[in-house]
Amino acid sequence: MLPYRKPTPGRDYWILDDALPDIDAVRARVLARDDWAEGYPHKPESWPGLRTMPGLEPDELAHIEKLVRRATGAHRLWVETAPGGATLNHNCIQVVGKDECEPRPHTDSRALCRYAAVLYLNPDVPKDTGTSFYRQSMPGGRLGGNLVTAPHTNLVEALGTRFVPADAFTEDVRVPNRYNRLLLYTSNLIHTATGYWGSTLEEKRMTAVFFWMA
Numbered sequence: 001m002l003p004y005r006k007p008t009p010g011r012d013y014w015i016l017d018d019a020l021p022d023i024d025a026v027r028a029r030v031l032a033r034d035d036w037a038e039g040y041p042h043k044p045e046s047w048p049g050l051r052t053m054p055g056l057e058p059d060e061l062a063h064i065e066k067l068v069r070r071a072t073g074a075h076r077l078w079v080e081t082a083p084g085g086a087t088l089n090h091n092c093i094q095v096v097g098k099d100e101c102e103p104r105p106h107t108d109s110r111a112l113c114r115y116a117a118v119l120y121l122n123p124d125v126p127k128d129t130g131t132s133f134y135r136q137s138m139p140g141g142r143l144g145g146n147l148v149t150a151p152h153t154n155l156v157e158a159l160g161t162r163f164v165p166a167d168a169f170t171e172d173v174r175v176p177n178r179y180n181r182l183l184l185y186t187s188n189l190i191h192t193a194t195g196y197w198g199s200t201l202e203e204k205r206m207t208a209v210f211f212w213m214a
Contacts, residue, residue: 002145002158002190007133007173013185014071015175019119020060023180026208027121030055030093031201041100049096050201055208056091064119064210068184072115074214080112088112088211093121096196097204103194105134105169108187111153113211117184120177121206125197127176129205131183132194137170146172148188155190177205187211 007013020026036052039045056064065077079090088108108116118131136144152158174194175183185191198204 001138002136003147003149004135004143004145005147007146007185007189012189013133013175013183016067016071016182016184017178017180019064019067019180019182020056021063023121026056026060027123027206030121030206033093036095039100048101048196049094049204051089051095052093053089054091055093061091064117064182065212067182068115068117068212071184072214074115074212077115077212077214079211080213082112089209090211092209093206094209095201095204095206096193097198098196099199100204101193101196103132103192105155105190105192107148107155107158107190108211109154110148110150110188112213113187114214115184115212116187117182117210117212119182119208119210120179121208122177122197122203123179125177125203125205126195127178128174129193129195129197130175130177131185132171132175132192133173133185134169134190134192135172136190137167143170146190148190 036050039047081087135146138144148158156162196205
């Protein structure tokens, strides 16, 4: 069983609305891109939908990082690289439709980031396409934890397997999707997209995701 700490605003996650001054320009630029990498179901990949990098322009990213530093009190943010050269898909646009994925509770690598964030880029999607924090659902109806701590770096290491029953987790806290909302959270919390939506590029759940060490 993992340790549990109730996700609390201002400590474990931060909701920063109206994050960018010209979000419409960001969305228009993303919709005009033609350099998408294709995941499932377009290609036999483990990740869903479409991706493209970089997402935000340098001045937009600097503005977002200023908000993150102010919220968390971090003096410096950086993108970490693993000894083998691996990195997370920082400043990446992700577009996923309603039939392309299901909620997948996970944590991000503690070795590569302390904070993660998602910027919602849809003006018209259901609120339940935001982000949810989960905790373990144990046999007998007991509730377990939601945090990955040392010596483990991610949920797979902590549980010792990538394959867990579909009912192994239960939703704990849900943050609704809202256009131009930045949801920032500590990366070792179990989390997932609450749900997906849409069948066209304009309609599908569109987000920019970020991963920082601090």
